Amino acid sequence: MLIRRAPEIRPAEITPEPLYLGRRAFLSGLAAAGVALTLGERRALAQGLAREGLARDDDTLTPYDVVTTYNNFYEFGTGKDDPSANAKGFVTRPWKVRIEGEIAKPGDYDFDDLVRPYQQVERVYRHRCVEAWSMVVPWLGFPLKDLVARLQPTSRAKFVEFTTLLDPTRMPGQKSRLFPWPYVEGLRMDEALHPLTLMVTGLYGKPLPPQNGAPLRLVVPWKYGFKGGKSIVRIRFVETQPANTWQVIAPDEYGFYANVNPAVDHPRWSQARERRIGEFYKRPTLPFNGYADQVAGLYRGMDLARNY
Ligand SMILES: Nc1nc2c(c(=O)[nH]1)N[C@H]1C(S)=C(S)[C@@H](COP(=O)(O)O)O[C@H]1N2
Numbered sequence: 001m002l003i004r005r006a007p008e009i010r011p012a013e014i015t016p017e018p019l020y021l022g023r024r025a026f027l028s029g030l031a032a033a034g035v036a037l038t039l040g041e042r043r044a045l046a047q048g049l050a051r052e053g054l055a056r057d058d059d060t061l062t063p064y065d066v067v068t069t070y071n072n073f074y075e076f077g078t079g080k081d082d083p084s085a086n087a088k089g090f091v092t093r094p095w096k097v098r099i100e101g102e103i104a105k106p107g108d109y110d111f112d113d114l115v116r117p118y119q120q121v122e123r124v125y126r127h128r129c130v131e132a133w134s135m136v137v138p139w140l141g142f143p144l145k146d147l148v149a150r151l152q153p154t155s156r157a158k159f160v161e162f163t164t165l166l167d168p169t170r171m172p173g174q175k176s177r178l179f180p181w182p183y184v185e186g187l188r189m190d191e192a193l194h195p196l197t198l199m200v201t202g203l204y205g206k207p208l209p210p211q212n213g214a215p216l217r218l219v220v221p222w223k224y225g226f227k228g229g230k231s232i233v234r235i236r237f238v239e240t241q242p243a244n245t246w247q248v249i250a251p252d253e254y255g256f257y258a259n260v261n262p263a264v265d266h267p268r269w270s271q272a273r274e275r276r277i278g279e280f281y282k283r284p285t286l287p288f289n290g291y292a293d294q295v296a297g298l299y300r301g302m303d304l305a306r307n308y
């Protein structure tokens with residue numbers, strides 16, 4: 001239901017008419033339409049997608065300009081507008097991804113060769129930062145489970161670890177000692193195999209801009225945004241739970257699971273509500289960011305207030 005084949009963009013579909021887009025050309029049409037949609041168009045498009053099970057009735061796509069200029073990517077600075085400014089000349093070809101650990105087929109893959117076998121899908125996901133703001137983003141990518149299946153994990157593979165590029169000459173933020181670089185994130189195997197978990201290569205029908213994690217990043221829509229490591233160069237299958245960067249630097253504030261949970265406050269602020277970027281009134285945060293029906297079963301029997 002959630003998987004959509006990226007349609008061919010035919011000239012007849014290059015029209016910003018929102019309902020037409022929602023029904024027929026879907027998100028690929030957004031690139032052709034120049035992604036300069038009005039609020040009404042973004043709302044109508046999201047409502048069309050809601051009917052297809054891709055969004056909620058109260059979701060409106062966050063404008064392309066906002067998604068690509070309001071970013072968290074500390075390798076390019078800590079301000080929200082730093083990454084779009086500082087990542088401008090970031091070169092993402094050639095790009096190697098090392099895949100190793102508990103799998104039958106380890107190796108160094110060229111990015112383009114790595115992603116080529118997978119059917120690209122377009123998914124509108126709510127994107128909730130731990131800082132209590134959120135967006136609605138039309139991502140382009142492929143389910144991580146498709147990649148994992150091809151790599152043939154061994155029975156010892158219990159977690160997957162994702163590592164961002166380490167290169168202070170290209171990522172100026174890494175000259176600061178803010179983090180123990182490189183940035184590392186991780187998922188439990190069943191989370192990695194969940195069909196909602198995406199390896200993302202683009203947004204709004206276009207290749208991923210550097211500030212959003214080009215050429216390859218992780219997106220796990222029921223977790224806080226920091227679980228989505230950007231500009232990934234290593235994917236490692238391991239037996240023990242990876243030490244993810246935010247948990248390493250602030251273990252009393254950030255856990256491994258990081259499931260969106262309005263009932264568990266951050267020690268310094270509430271997680272009960274969130275500000276959708278571009279909206280004035282805060283809205284309630286939903287358990288598992290609104291994906292509880294699909295993912296709550298992964299955590300049955302776990303104390304989610306302790307395992308945050
Ligand atoms: N390598 C790396 N990945 C990262 C981050 C980062 O600083 N470095 N920030 C995370 C946080 S806190 C969030 S909310 C999301 C933001 O993704 P976006 O800028 O595409 O919205 O990226 C996550 N991935």
Ligand SMILES: [Mo]
Pocket residue numbers: 072128129130131224225226
């Ligand atoms: Mo975040």
